[in-house]
Amino acid sequence: MAVKSLRFPAFILLAVLCAHSLGAATYVVSPSGKNTAAGTLAAPWKTLAHAATKARPGDTVEVRTGIYAERLLLTRSGTAQAPIIFRARSGETPVIDGAKLSTDSGWLPLFWLQGVSHVTIQGFELRNYYTAQKNRVPIGILINGSGTGVRLLNNHIHHLGTTYTGANGGDAHGIAIYGDENTPIRDLVIRGNRLHHLKLGSSEALVLNGNVTGFLVESNTVRACNNIGIDAIGHEDTCPDPAQDAARNGIIRLNTVYGINSYGNPAYGKNHSAGGIYVDGGRDILIEQNTVYDCDIGIELASEHAGESTSGVTVRKNLIHHNRIGGLFMGGYDTKRGRTEDCLIEENTFVENDTLRYGNGEIQLQFDVRDTIIQKNLIVTNTQSLVIGNSYTQNTGTTVDYTTLYTPAKPRWQWKNKSYSGLSAWRTASKQDTHSKVLSTRPKNLPTAP
Incomplete structure (x- = not known):
């Protein structure tokens, strides 16, 4: 979701910018x-607001049931030394x-960390x-x-979002990181959080947008949301x-x-277009050891902006x-979008994706994929037996090898249309x-359809 500036609602100021810790305390x-x-x-x-006016570096605020x-x-x-x-x-x-x-105002976070360092939010x-109003987030x-x-640790965020019924102007997030200054948000850890039943409009459950670098998004569960x-x-x-306007140098x-589905979301109508994990214009990111299923798209590497790219993603x-x-999508979703380049796809297990039989295959190469390596993957198709789909001819420098493959019928590929x-x-x-090699029998111990 594009945001050029944040319009802050009329909060009562809960903390001041300057403080000096005279000794750690627990409140x-x-x-x-x-x-x-x-x-x-x-x-x-009685209130977190009051605690925020008192907490100094080194202090811990413990919040009861x-x-x-x-x-x-x-x-x-x-x-x-004293978070x-x-x-x-x-x-x-x-x-x-x-x-x-x-x-009654634009951006509506329950917890808002505004330009802070060395703060932990844990266990809430x-x-x-919800809001049904347009342009409320x-x-x-x-x-x-x-x-x-x-640090955002072990929080549980659910039943939140936009119920606005128009095609444009409905947005929400579970966790949102917006690096909107020339100095980055860095050394960020988002771990062990649960996000579910979020009505997101055209936005995302967990997003890192803009000048964010050196992040770790680890061991979270995101499910039952109507967008990315x-x-x-x-x-x-x-x-x-x-030059700094991209999430980068991170690990997911x-x-x-699972359970990510945009069908019926007013922003998308009857389209299945939501990725479980998506890099849209980010760079130099490692995506590893995740489990993604029952989403519209498993993982997507793309750029929605013409002339821009997603690059350096493993x-x-x-x-x-x-x-x-489909299991993995790369490249722009049409010729008016950007490109995917210099990515590495290896040692993944793809099992029976494209359950709606759209003809995309396990891996779909869209518009303008460049210099990408796809290797050492285990691919088990559904009855379509389609391994790779690629209807665009703008596919340069892509290599595929060392695949271990099982298909119920003769395997099929689409390459440069x-x-x-x-x-x-x-x-x-x-x-x-x-x-590469084709197996004669289906591998055992693979996940079944949800």
Whole structure:
């Protein structure tokens, strides 16, 4: 989703920019507390907002079980040696409930980390936050500006989003990282979070957009959303400096993404177009050891902007199975888009993708794929027996080899808009897969259709 500037709602300022820690403290917040109390376990504060005005570098705010109908804005940073931590008290579940909060302005995060460094948010449940208004953007957790060392750990974000019924103007995010300054957001960790039942409009469940570098998105579960699961975006004018306007130098690892389906989303109508994991204009990203299934598209590497690219992405050791219109898509979705280049696709397992039989195959090469290596993958097709689909002739420098392949019938390939049947004919015509092999029996212990 393109964003040129953030319009901030009228928050009460919850933290100041400058602070000096005189010694680490642990404070406690509880719905039964009072903001005039001491902030201890015996005498807790009542609101996160009050805790944010008090927390200094090195402090920890422990939040007890209960319902909190409030937003949190953090603008104070910790340090590398003394981070500021907001977390659930051990064994407890604080719930941030948005059902009674107003949605009368543009960007509407429940938790907003604005230009902060060395802050951790851990163990919160965020829920029940919707709007039917156009150009209102509910968000579970938003980080923007610049900063380093932020951690989002083990949060649970669900039943949130836009119910706007128009084709344009409905957006929402579960977790959104917007690097909208020339100084990047860096050293970011998003780990162990659960995101589900999000109504996203034309946006994404978990997104890194603009000047974001050195990130780790690991061991999260994203499911049951009506648009893209995890997305690393570039070239949307999020950052003022075009050279820095791309999520980059990151790792997307060990995530489970499923049940991602744009069909019926007002922004997409009756189209299946949502990827489980998507790099749209990002660069130099490792995508490894993820499990992606029951999505419209398993993994997609593309650029939606003409003249721009997704580049330097490695897709390795992922399990990609039973996705609706294909396992892996690369290149622009039409000739007005950008390109995919210098990517490596290796040691993945593809199983029976394109369940809707759109004719895309396990791997689909779209418009303008360049200098990409596809090697050492296990590919098991459905009854279409279509390994690779490629209806565009703008496909240069792509190599395919060392494939281990099983197809129920004679394997088929489409390459630069020509079709081939059988490994021998494919090898002769394309000069690809010279070291590949076709199995006579289906491998065991593969995942079944969900």
